Amino acid sequence: MPELPEVEVTRRGIMPYITNQRIQRVVVRTAKLRWPVPTQLGTLLNDGLIKHVERRGKYLLLELENGWLLIHLGMTGTLRILSRGTASESQLLPTDRHDHIDWIFDKCMLRFRDPRRFGAVLWHPHNAGPVLLHPLLAKLGIEPLSADFNSALFHRLTRARSTPIKQILLAGQIVVGVGNIYASESLFRAGIHPATAAGRISVKRYEKLVTEIRATLAEAIEKGGSTLRDFVGSDGARGYFQLDYFVYGRSGEPCRNCGAPIRQIMQQQRSTYYCPRCQH
DNA sequence: AGCTGGTCCTGATGGC
DNA sequence: TGCCATCAGGACCAGC
Numbered sequence: 255m256p257e258l259p260e261v262e263v264t265r266r267g268i269m270p271y272i273t274n275q276r277i278q279r280v281v282v283r284t285a286k287l288r289w290p291v292p293t294q295l296g297t298l299l300n301d302g303l304i305k306h307v308e309r310r311g312k313y314l315l316l317e318l319e320n321g322w323l324l325i326h327l328g329m330t331g332t333l334r335i336l337s338r339g340t341a342s343e344s345q346l347l348p349t350d351r352h353d354h355i356d357w358i359f360d361k362c363m364l365r366f367r368d369p370r371r372f373g374a375v376l377w378h379p380h381n382a383g384p385v386l387l388h389p390l391l392a393k394l395g396i397e398p399l400s401a402d403f404n405s406a407l408f409h410r411l412t413r414a415r416s417t418p419i420k421q422i423l424l425a426g427q428i429v430v431g432v433g434n435i436y437a438s439e440s441l442f443r444a445g446i447h448p449a450t451a452a453g454r455i456s457v458k459r460y461e462k463l464v465t466e467i468r469a470t471l472a473e474a475i476e477k478g479g480s481t482l483r484d485f486v487g488s489d490g491a492r493g494y495f496q497l498d499y500f501v502y503g504r505s506g507e508p509c510r511n512c513g514a515p516i517r518q519i520m521q522q523q524r525s526t527y528y529c530p531r532c533q534h
Numbered sequence: 535a536g537c538t539g540g541t542c543c544t545g546a547t548g549g550c
Numbered sequence: 551t552g553c554c555a556t557c558a559g560g561a562c563c564a565g566c
Contacts, residue, residue, distance in 0.1 A: 257539060288542085288562065312540080329540055330564075352564085370563045372540060390542090417557080426541080433539055502539095522558080525537085 256327045258398065258431025259471050261312045263478030263495075264333050267485035268364060269307040271335045272316075275359040277302045284354040288328060288374045291355065298377055299323070299357070310386065311394045311430035321379035324388065328372030335485045336363050395428045398467050403429060405460035412452035419455060419463075420448035420521050432467060435502045436474070438527045440467045442501045447533040448526045449519070501527035 256264070280296040292298065299318065306317040314333070316323040325333070336347055338361060347363075355366040355375060366375065378385050385391065396403050411428050412419075422428060423437040432440060441448050443466035446459060455463075478495045500510055504527060505518035514531040 260539080288540090326540085328563090329538075368563095369565070370538095370540095372562065415556085421557095424540085435539060524540095 256312065256331065257433035257436050257471075257474075258312055259436075259474035259478055260495075261314060261327060261431075262309055262475050263482070264327070264485075265307055265309045265314055266479070267482045268333055268335055271362050271485075272304045272357075272359060272364055273307060275304055275362075277304070277318075277357050277359060279356075279358040281356040281358065282354070283349065284371070287354065287368065287371050288326070289376065291375045292377045295355075295375070295377060310391050311397070311426065312433075313391060315385060317385075321377060321382075322385040322388075324374065324376040324378060324385070324390065325366070326374040326390075328368055328370060328374070330370045331366065331368035331373035334365050334367070336365055338362055393427070395426050395430045398429050398431050398471055403464060403468070405457050405464050408460040408464065409455075409457045412455070415453045416451045418449045418521055419446060419452045420526050422452045423467075424522070424524070429467065431471065434524050434526075435499070436467070436470050438502045439500055440470045442528060442533060443470060445533055448521065448528050450534075501529060503527065 277299045278301075280299050282291055282295055285291040285293065298321070302318040302320070304316055304318060306315075308315040308317065312326060314325040314327075316325065325331075327333070338347075338358070350367070352369040352371075353365055353367045354371070357364040366373070374390075376388075376390075378388050382388075396407065408428060412422060415422065420437050420441060423432045423440070424434065426432075438448065440463065444459070444463040446455065446463060474495075481495050501516050504516045506515050508514070509516055509529040509532060512529065512531045514529055516527055517530050519526050519528075
């Protein structure tokens with residue numbers, strides 16, 4: 255999926271266009287995502303005002319007057335702002351088969367596209383309680399860019415665990431937002447071998463890991479900032495931005511630090527990349 | 535054919 | 551035995 259940086263860049267990209275805007279109409283072409291899209295979505299949101307655009311982990315949270323729209327982009331989801339110009343609704347932009355949902359505003363529309371349909375669009379009414387207590391959000395780990403993310407937390411929560419640190423990162427129970435790409439990248443930058451048992455990593459090494467996770471994600475968000483213009487205008491699907499990765503996808507290529515060939519291993523059926531010389 | 539940026543769910547396992 | 555937390559695998563899909 256989009257990992258946290260891509261979700262955050264999406265949030266920043268759509269926010270200025272939809273905040274304080276009223277939804278005129280919702281078009282659901284495909285309700286079959288990871289979970290069924292609420293059939294009454296159109297009715298629920300009709301004439302609804304978008305008050306806030308937030309993020310928790312990789313979930314986007316759009317607050318309306320009567321509840322929250324939860325959006326997850328899955329592996330291949332994108333949200334784009336498309337200009338409607340002065341067109342009437344009968345002149346909506348052409349869709350491709352993976353354009354599942356449109357939220358139509360006065361001057362623009364927000365379009366959700368997701369070829370693999372691992373994404374989700376859910377509704378959480380205010381009268382169901384705080385959105386952060388939603389079952390999908392309640393047990394999420396800490397936000398990596400928050401001040402509360404620290405090495406002591408990492409150390410404490412992993413003492414009894416023999417699980418490889420790479421898998422701990424992906425699980426999202428301690429820290430959210432680190433997906434397969436940035437897990438490899440962060441571990442490389444921290445000099446930690448991805449198969450290391452999480453319970454055997456010292457506080458000091460976790461300090462380095464926390465620093466590098468933050469830096470990796472922050473840099474990716476910054477890079478994405480330059481692509482914000484891509485959220486507007488065309489209907490073409492744009493790939494997500496890519497950093498110059500240190501190890502991800504670079505199997506056999508020389509380590510950018512020491513020149514040793516980067517290795518690829520499988521962990522939990524996911525590829526992990528690392529430098530055998532720089533990471534221990 | 536086998537891989538791909540996610541993650542929930544189920545059933546199995548292991549510790550107390 | 552029972553109750554947990556943890557863990558491995560499967561599931562959902564399309565595209566290359």
